[in-house]
Amino acid sequence: MRMNGFWFLVGTFAGSFVAVMLAGLIGLLFARPLMQHVIGRFVKRLMSDRYSENIWEMVTAMTRINPIVVVENSLRAATGGIIERPFGSPRKFLNYDGLQFSAAQLAALPTKEGVEIDMSVTIGPRAKRPLKLDIPLMAGAMGYGIGVTEQVKRAIARATAAVGTSTNSGEGGFLPEDRALAKHYIWQYSSGPWSRDPKVLKQADAIEIHLGQGATAGTASIIPSEFIQGRASEIIGMQNEDFVVIPARHEEINQGDDLRKLVDHLRQLTGGVPIGVKICASGHFEEDLEIIIQAGVDFISIDGGQAGTKGGAPILEDDFGLPTAFALPRAIRYLEERGVKDQITLLTGGGYSTPGQCLKALALGADAVYMGTAILWAMTHDQVAKTLPWEPPTELAFYPGKSTDQFDEDDAATYLENFFISMTEEMKLAIRALGKTKLTEVNPGDLVAMDEWTSKVTGVRLVTVPYAPGKDGSPAAEIGARNPASSKAVVTAKTDAAQSVGNEQRYKSGNAANQKQDQASGNSSSQQGSEGQQGSGSQQGSGSQQGSGGQQSSGGQQSSGGQQSSGGQQSSGGQQSSGGQQSSGGQQSSGGQQSSGGQQSSGGQPISGGQQISGDQPDSAEASSDDEKAEAARPRKRKRVMIKPKKLKE
Numbered sequence: 346m347r348m349n350g351f352w353f354l355v356g357t358f359a360g361s362f363v364a365v366m367l368a369g370l371i372g373l374l375f376a377r378p379l380m381q382h383v384i385g386r387f388v389k390r391l392m393s394d395r396y397s398e399n400i401w402e403m404v405t406a407m408t409r410i411n412p413i414v415v416v417e418n419s420l421r422a423a424t425g426g427i428i429e430r431p432f433g434s435p436r437k438f439l440n441y442d443g444l445q446f447s448a449a450q451l452a453a454l455p456t457k458e459g460v461e462i463d464m465s466v467t468i469g470p471r472a473k474r475p476l477k478l479d480i481p482l483m484a485g486a487m488g489y490g491i492g493v494t495e496q497v498k499r500a501i502a503r504a505t506a507a508v509g510t511s512t513n514s515g516e517g518g519f520l521p522e523d524r525a526l527a528k529h530y531i532w533q534y535s536s537g538p539w540s541r542d543p544k545v546l547k548q549a550d551a552i553e554i555h556l557g558q559g560a561t562a563g564t565a566s567i568i569p570s571e572f573i574q575g576r577a578s579e580i581i582g583m584q585n586e587d588f589v590v591i592p593a594r595h596e597e598i599n600q601g602d603d604l605r606k607l608v609d610h611l612r613q614l615t616g617g618v619p620i621g622v623k624i625c626a627s628g629h630f631e632e633d634l635e636i637i638i639q640a641g642v643d644f645i646s647i648d649g650g651q652a653g654t655k656g657g658a659p660i661l662e663d664d665f666g667l668p669t670a671f672a673l674p675r676a677i678r679y680l681e682e683r684g685v686k687d688q689i690t691l692l693t694g695g696g697y698s699t700p701g702q703c704l705k706a707l708a709l710g711a712d713a714v715y716m717g718t719a720i721l722w723a724m725t726h727d728q729v730a731k732t733l734p735w736e737p738p739t740e741l742a743f744y745p746g747k748s749t750d751q752f753d754e755d756d757a758a759t760y761l762e763n764f765f766i767s768m769t770e771e772m773k774l775a776i777r778a779l780g781k782t783k784l785t786e787v788n789p790g791d792l793v794a795m796d797e798w799t800s801k802v803t804g805v806r807l808v809t810v811p812y813a814p815g816k817d818g819s820p821a822a823e824i825g826a827r828n829p830a831s832s833k834a835v836v837t838a839k840t841d842a843a844q845s846v847g848n849e850q851r852y853k854s855g856n857a858a859n860q861k862q863d864q865a866s867g868n869s870s871s872q873q874g875s876e877g878q879q880g881s882g883s884q885q886g887s888g889s890q891q892g893s894g895g896q897q898s899s900g901g902q903q904s905s906g907g908q909q910s911s912g913g914q915q916s917s918g919g920q921q922s923s924g925g926q927q928s929s930g931g932q933q934s935s936g937g938q939q940s941s942g943g944q945q946s947s948g949g950q951p952i953s954g955g956q957q958i959s960g961d962q963p964d965s966a967e968a969s970s971d972d973e974k975a976e977a978a979r980p981r982k983r984k985r986v987m988i989k990p991k992k993l994k995e
Contacts, residue, residue, distance in 0.1 A: 417659060429656030431739055432718050433560050433696075438651060438668035440696065441705040443799030444792045445808070449780030456777040463783040464769060466713050468551060468690045469643030473617025476529060476551045479509025480769045481707055481784060485694055485717030486533050486553070486623070488517025490577025490744055491568055491589065492655045495520055496754045497742050500724060502526035504761035508769070513715070516555060516566070516591055518580030519545045533623070534611065536592040539581040543614060551618050551644070552611050554595075554604075557625035559652030559695045562665045566591040572745045604640040619643035619690070625665070626650070626672030631679050638683055644690035646715070647672050651696025653718040655743060669695040669706075674803045677710035686710070700771035708787045709803060723764035724757040 396402050407415060413435055420428045449455045456462075468476040484501050487493045492515055502523050505512045511529035514520075518539050524530050532549035534540050546552065557563035568589040570578070583589045597607050608620050621644035622637055637645060649669025654662075667675075673693050680686040693711040697703050698719040706714055721742055729738040731751045740746035776784065779791050793808040794800035800807040 427658050430659050430662060431654070431656050431743075433651060433653035433657070434659075434662040436663050438696075439670045439799070439802065440651075440668070441670060441702050443795045444705050444803065444805060445795060446705075446708075446775065446779060447791055447793060448778055453780040455780050456782055458777070460777070460782055462773040462776050462781075463785075464773065466690075466784070468692070468713065469619025469621070470690070471688055472612075472619040472643045474550075474619075475643075476511065476531075476619050478511060478529060478713065480765065481713040481772075482703060482765055482768055483510050483531075483692070483713055483715040484512045484720055485715040486513040486515035486531075486555075486558075487717060488515030488533075489520045489523065490573050490581060491515070491517045491566070491591070492744065493742050494744050494746070494749050494752065495522065495576070496749070496752050497721075497724065497757070498523045499526055500754045500757035500761060501720065502530075503758040504724075504765065505529070507758075507762045508765040510765065511550070513553065516540070518577060520580070524548055536595045537581065546611065546615055549615060549618060552615060552620050553644075553646060554607065554611075554620070554622045556595075556622055557648070558623060558654065559625050559648035559650050559666045559669075560654035560657040560662050562625050562661050563593055564661065565593040574745075577744060601636045602639070604636060608640045608642055621645055621690070621692075623648060626667035626669075626675070627665075628667070630667065630672065630675050634676060634679050635683075638680075638685055638689070642689060644692055644712075645676070646692040646694065647676055649673070649693070649695025652694060669693060669697075670799075671802055673706060673709055673711055678804070681710075700768045700775070703768065704772045704775055704787065705792065707784060708791055709789055709805075720761060720764070724761045725752075726756070726760040728753060728756065 391399065391401055417428060417430070464480050466478050466481045468478065484505050487497070487501070489495060489498050498512075498520050499522050502512050503526050506526060506528035509528065511531050512523065512527045513531045514523065514533050516533055516535040516537060519532075519542070529550045530548065531551045531553055532540075532546060533553045533555050534546075535555045566589075568591075570583065570587055570589060573581070573583065573589055578584050578589075581589065595607070598604055604622075611620050612618075621642050622640075623646040624633060624637070625648050627633065634645070647669075648666070649672050650662075650666035651669055652666075666672075672695075673691075676691060677686065680689060680691065690712045691710065692713050692715060693706050694715040694717070697706070697714050697716050703714045722738075725738050725741055728741060728751070732738055732740050732748050736748060740748040741752045742749070772784075776782075776787060779787060781787055781791075789803075789805055792803075792805045794803060794805040795808055797807060799805070806812075
């Protein structure tokens with residue numbers, strides 16, 4: 346009986362296998378004709394149905410109107426209220442892509458591999474207790490309860506502590522574990538009543554007064570109570586409210602000078618930790634900055650228009666606030682004009698996601714960069730597979746999310762730590778490529794702008810403008826001075842745009858070098874005398890030649906003997922050639938050439954041959970006879986070359 350059952354199972358399996366194989370074979374045989382039939386019917390209808398019945402009208406409609414707008418208008422139609430979009434505006438603003446770094450190669454040498462790069466930054470250098478970070482990257486403000494879950498807050502605190510940077514409480518309630526796990530903790534002093542607890546304020550390493558942010562400007566946040574349940578509502582003390590409201594204004598600030606009183610109060614309460622403000626950049630930015638400066642703050646956090654949030658109205662995200670690339674240069678210029686740039690730390694955020702963007706902002710003058718959206722994506726990493734494709738990844742991290750229990754805190758902390766390390770190491774590599782050893786050495790002179798608009802906005806030199814020391818943000822040093830030649834070196838190389846000054850070599854750029862080169866080629870036919878010989882360095886050229894005497898010719902040249910030739914050039918104990926050359930114990934060519942440790946041509950470059958003689962040597966023109974001079978002066982006959990025209994093929 347058992348054997349019959351066994352063979353029955355084997356037969357059933359074999360029959361099923363054969364049936365599947367036959368079905369697959371039939372499918373392969375008829376798949377192509379079937380697909381051709383279906384696609385042919387679809388294309389025929391697409392090409393023949395009128396627009397009112399044609400699905401193609403969706404394509405033309407969404408080409409005219411952005412699909413994002415179509416979906417958001419549908420959400421407005423469904424809810425009848427203000428919709429909230431996470432992660433900020435999808436608009437494409439001017440960014441730092443129009444800036445490029447200038448690599449160090451010769452004028453400034455790259456930093457050797459293995460040299461440690463100092464990436465530290467100090468927030469509030471004038472504060473009694475300044476905040477010192479190991480890296481210039483910070484975690485942006487994310488509020489517990491009103492934004493993210495406690496697992497997310499703990500993961501951020503652990504990762505930032507591991508790399509020596511700060512975390513920010515955001516506008517949410519105080520989470521004790523967040524403070525305990527963080528190495529550097531910034532408390533955001535919001536307009537919510539729960540942010541004023543003195544016990545909490547005294548635990549902070551810095552206080553950030555929230556006045557506005559890039560994604561929501563300075564408006565109030567109104568959150569339905571069903572989105573904040575459990576521990577978060579208990580911490581902020583809003584268990585029995587229908588809505589949690591974060592007011593648009595601080596009750597302590599009703600006029601400009603009230604900010605100063607609040608800053609002084611917080612500074613005294615916290616024992617001297619840095620006190621700053623967070624603000625959304627606007628068209629009246631300088632007016633706001635002046636009030637902030639007068640308040641005596643230690644740092645300013647500028648939130649650009651690309652900043653993200655848990656949820657903001659599209660009109661605020663898209664149509665309010667200055668983009669970061671506009672806001673940061675304006676803030677830097679104003680602080681420099683007021684003479685407080687070195688006293689007030691400048692933090693920037695809004696749209697930063699790559700090492701290059703962060704380092705460009707720091708080169709322009711920011712002291713540190715804080716990030717939010719990029720951090721969330723780094724933390725979730727491959728955990729997004731737990732929600733996709735049926736739910737968005739925000740369901741893992743946002744407080745009311747449906748999949749928060751699937752969020753792995755340990756993995757998130759590791760991913761975020763790796764993210765910070767990777768970002769910092771790439772920035773260090775770039776600083777080495779600039780020839781620097783400290784973050785603070787990076788400056789606008791290390792950048793060039795690839796287009797006029799970016800150059801105008803940032804104040805960075807346009808890439809088509811030649812390098813000019815001390816101008817357009819370039820270092821105030823002669824070209825070549827950042828990597829001068831050795832003082833013991835003897836310059837013997839022939840270059841097109843070099844001038845031997847003492848024993849060092851300096852390079853001229855642009856039109857000056859070209860003019861000198863043209864002058865040298867124009868005068869080369871009239872120069873005589875042997876190349877490569879020189880005197881002890883008693884003559885000077887470059888438009889005005891002078892010897893040891895005190896007489897000067899009409900051409901601006903002077904010798905020790907005081908005699909002058911008809912060309913304004915003079916010899917003392919030496920003969921003058923027809924090309925206007927001069928010998929005074931040494932040989933010199935026309936056009937203001939000089940020998941000072943070596944012969945030099947009219948372009949400011951050493952004459953080929955590059956010989957140097959310590960003593961005086963007579964001019965080789967004196968050794969030539971009168972017959973040789975006459976032969977040299979006699980015009981030479983030109984040979985005529987007859988060129989036969991080519992016959993055209995018939």
